[in-house]
Amino acid sequence: MIKVEAVIKPFKLDAVKDKLNEIGIKGLTVTEVKGFGRQKGHTELYRGTEYQVDFLPKVKLDIIISKEMEDQVVSAIVNTAQTGKIGDGKIFITDLKEVIRIRTGDKGKEAI
């Protein structure tokens, strides 16, 4: 089992969620985050003074899948979340030790 973490632009969330649903992913967790990479922040104005804001709002998805689905899920996210402009985001993939469903106590693949 693997965990796919994807940091994407906020307005892409609905499109990515719909696409993942299409390929059979029925659950995910979303967090609102701030960050920057190559995309620079912007300058804001407050009562006549400029100041730099480095962090940009993004959205992070956590998706748990079995190893076989990895390529499908990655291309689904990349194709849907891409705009071609700087700041599209990144995907991180890690191995997962265990998954447990709280309601029933299921473990492993059944719990996904």
Add this chain to the structure above:
Amino acid sequence: MKKYKRSFIFILQLMLLMLPSIVMAEDEPTTGQIQTNLNFVWTLLAAFLVFFMQAGFAMVEAGFTRAKNATNIIMKNLMDFSVGSLAYWAVGFGVMFGVSSTGWFGTSSFFFSDFDKDKDLWVYAFWMFQVVFAATAATIVSGAMAERTKFVGYLLYSAIVSMLIYPVFGSWAWGSLYKGSGWLEGLGFIDFAGSTVVHSVGGWAGLAGAIVLGPRIGKFGKDGQSKPIPGHNIPLAALGVFILWFGWFGFNPGSTTVGDTSIALIAVNTNLAAAAGAVFAMLTAWCVYGKPDAGISLNGALAGLVAITAGCANLTPFWSVVTGAIAGVVVLFSIIFLDKIKVDDPVGAVSVHGVCGAWGTLAAGLFNAEKMFDMKIVGVQLLGIFACFIWVFVTAFIMFKIISATVGLRASEEEEREGLDLSEHGAVAYPDFSVSTH
């Protein structure tokens, strides 16, 4: 000697008694002057109440839209009043109330040019009252065009609506209140405080703007289904509605511009219609959606207020309740209808002000206390309703198209996604919170 002394003392006492009235004869006002002073005080007090409605509109619009656009909403509301005031002083007031040889628009009183300031101070009080009405019409449009309008385009609109679109129709219905005369009022059109003159004008201009702009990104899905874009602060919207309700006690009773007992009935009618509107909108939403919806109920109160504005002086309290109740039902179905024809009106401005303004004007004819359901009066009301729609919608549509083709009317996709606060004004309204995620 004693006899003369007594007479002398008597005359002295007489003179002392007369002294106060001799000394004060110059200062004591006549009852006519007292009434005039009262008229000034009442009219101006009412004008100040209507001014406060600007805060009401700003809060309603901010509450029903997203946080990332809150600064933009505030700026639009601040400026449609400020730019509008200047424009109405310069041109608008003259067009609306200046001498009108044709009955279609005025041609004097620009910049207060034709009044004698040593003699007639009433024009100041009257202008003060009228400018806040003009500003009310102007600010209605801000809600219908929220979250995707370029600020520069909106500033231009504010000037044009206050100088031309609002005052021309206003002159038709109210011109004779000062120096003008209007063809519509000559036919007996009833619109005491402006269901059509103010609210429908704002509503139809807003409709034109919303159509020219197009819907917000994400409002209608790929297969055309409507997606809600929830407002960021319902308590703020509610505060706005309460402020508007409060200010309406200047809007309607103040339109007498005379301080006398007639303002009592007008105030009662206003309150009852608002209450009926709120209750019936809530009940309708409860039936249609299964829950008493706050946003609809709030809009219902406003719908009732807009509707009673035409007939507040010539309806009985019972028929004011009926007028408000019907407005509360109509407003929800109007919102649903506009959604169905893919017009995106973020705060329901077109439904509350345009549609319910038309209903209220009709109701003022139907439920006219002196002559109920008189078809001749109703006919004139309908004529006024349609004349307003045609004049306002057509001129506003053309104006927005021209603005769109020149300085631009709609913000770019990226500006809209990021939030107009940042792109138009360089600063967000809520720096402490992350607000641009939807």
